[in-house]
Amino acid sequence: DQQVKQNSPSLSVQEGRISILNCDYTNSMFDYFLWYKKYPAEGPTFLISISSIKDKNEDGRFTVFLNKSAKHLSLHIVPSQPGDSAVYFCAAKLGNTGNQFYFGTGTSLTVIP
């Protein structure tokens, strides 16, 4: 049962434009959400996170938005750069069960120069 879903396997964006990656979840008990970035042949690296008590968190070019009523979060990258080309995983955490992380299937972002 996939509790975290990323319905877009891939996304292409022109350099300098905005990239929007989406993620939906089913478990309303998730209390912390994260985005990871993964390059080929490397492990995922943490990018940005948001607590369930917030609806927005910003870090430089990266902003994560959380809509709890819709059980939806998104990652905005502005402006997109070629080095942002990677697979992005959305993850959610159930804090009261020992910090188990649930991951989506990933979205492959290609930023075209």
Place this chain on the structure above:
Amino acid sequence: DSGVTQTPKHLITATGQRVTLRCSPRSGDLSVYWYQQSLDQGLQFLIQYYNGEERAKGNILERFSAQQFPDLHSELNLSSLELGDSALYFCASSVAKTGDHTEAFFGQGTRLTVV
């Protein structure tokens, strides 16, 4: 460098065999997680250990087992291997206790190929 070390990086073995994947967490991290990533799939949670004890179990096959040792390193044992077990296996670690909001840090993964 995430500080999480996984060995070996690559492993090729035959069907029916048994292998052990090793993970050294970041210094001070008490939680270790194992994930499997098959071709074109997301990260499937296998199992979590916290300070030596099993904390949570995901979609881990009965042929697979794991443990976390007193020095906090962890091993994932895969036995009676099948072709479908070919995948990237990631270990991650986290300092967090239950309820803490911290991220997990991933190792570079072990690519297992079963032939």
